[in-house]
Amino acid sequence: MNFDKDTNRMEEALKNAFRRREAPEGFADRVLSRVTERSSDKPMVLRHQSWLRLFSQPLVRWAAATGVCAALVAGGIYYRNVQREHAEGEAAKQQLVLALRIAGSKLQLAKSKVQQVNADHIPADQTESQEEKE
Amino acid sequence: MKKTVGWLALLAFTVVARAQDIKIPPDVERLSAKAKETVEVTMDGPMLRWASKFLSADDPEEKKCAQLVANLKGIYVRSFEFDDENAYTPAEVDALRSQMRGPGWSRVVGVRSQNQDNVDVFFKLENDKMAGIVVIAAEPKELTFVSIVGPLDVDQLADLGGEFGIPKLDAKSLSKTQKGDHK
Numbered sequence: 219m220n221f222d223k224d225t226n227r228m229e230e231a232l233k234n235a236f237r238r239r240e241a242p243e244g245f246a247d248r249v250l251s252r253v254t255e256r257s258s259d260k261p262m263v264l265r266h267q268s269w270l271r272l273f274s275q276p277l278v279r280w281a282a283a284t285g286v287c288a289a290l291v292a293g294g295i296y297y298r299n300v301q302r303e304h305a306e307g308e309a310a311k312q313q314l315v316l317a318l319r320i321a322g323s324k325l326q327l328a329k330s331k332v333q334q335v336n337a338d339h340i341p342a343d344q345t346e347s348q349e350e351k352e
Numbered sequence: 353m354k355k356t357v358g359w360l361a362l363l364a365f366t367v368v369a370r371a372q373d374i375k376i377p378p379d380v381e382r383l384s385a386k387a388k389e390t391v392e393v394t395m396d397g398p399m400l401r402w403a404s405k406f407l408s409a410d411d412p413e414e415k416k417c418a419q420l421v422a423n424l425k426g427i428y429v430r431s432f433e434f435d436d437e438n439a440y441t442p443a444e445v446d447a448l449r450s451q452m453r454g455p456g457w458s459r460v461v462g463v464r465s466q467n468q469d470n471v472d473v474f475f476k477l478e479n480d481k482m483a484g485i486v487v488i489a490a491e492p493k494e495l496t497f498v499s500i501v502g503p504l505d506v507d508q509l510a511d512l513g514g515e516f517g518i519p520k521l522d523a524k525s526l527s528k529t530q531k532g533d534h535k
Contacts, residue, residue, distance in 0.1 A: 304406075307402065307403065307405065307406040308406055310395070310399065310402060310403035310406065311403050311404075311406040311407055313393050313395065313403065314393075314395060314400065314403045314404070314407075314417070314421065314427065315417070316391065316393060316429075317393040317395065317427045317429045317498070318417060318427070320391065320393075320429050320431055320496060320498060321427075321429065321487060321498040321500060324471070324487045324489040324496050324498055325473070325487060327469070327471055327489055328461045328463065328471040328472075328473050328487065328489070331461075331463040331465065331469065331471055332461060332463065335463065
């Protein structure tokens with residue numbers, strides 16, 4: 219008797235458990251959106267993994283490190299050369315300006331001397347012409 | 353072998369040809385040993401071009417300077433400042449002046465004063481165009497030699513007028529200066 223009762227209860231429980239229930243509202247949409255999210259993430263992760271897998275090889279790691287070091291050194295040398303060239307150019311410009319200043323000052327000296335000579339001669343010329351008139 | 357000799361001859365010719373433009377006598381170069389202060393500027397064509405690249409286009413003075421320098425072949429300056437008078441001899445100055453006795457050169461200014469402030473300005477003309485200017489200023493304690501080589505015209509010089517204190521030179525003043533040769 220007890221055995222029958224127990225089977226009936228079990229049957230009831232199973233029936234309850236397997237009873238058809240309607241899914242909550244929006245359940246299907248939520249499930250679909252999660253599925254699409256996961257499907258889009260997965261290849262990216264895989265891609266990253268495959269790209270990073272290259273560096274698992276020591277030779278590639280060394281090559282990459284050497285490349286970065288070489289690029290840094292080349293960049294440093296280039297920057298230093300540019301700086302040196304600029305400094306040399308500025309020095310050359312200063313020399314050029316100095317040369318023009320010296321040339322200018324000496325031309326100024328020549329001009330002032332000539333003006334002085336002309337000024338000394340003009341009164342003498344004027345007096346000579348006045349004497350001729352007389 | 354013949355090729356090497358040919359190249360050497362060409363090189364020697366180039367050196368001589370360039371030296372003909374500007375040749376400072378060794379005696380004058382040696383004055384730097386006696387001088388209190390020496391300024392030596394030697395800038396040939398490529399150097400001028402390069403230096404002029406660093407002249408600012410925003411600065412009107414430097415812009416004009418760059419325009420002038422663009423046509424020049426060289427700028428050479430030797431300036432010696434001495435502690436005492438008579439540190440150089442008239443022969444040394446004559447050696448400098450003698451460089452401009454060749455064809456094409458004409459002295460447009462020659463001032464000799466009693467206080468030993470002597471100034472000479474020479475122009476080199478090629479096809480009636482200015483091809484160079486040399487200024488020799490012999491002062492009691494200072495000797496300056498300036499040579500600007502290249503196609504210069506009076507307008508370009510006049511443009512330099514306000515810049516760096518270089519005076520404006522016009523045809524009228526030049527004709528007067530020749531008359532005013534004061535010895």
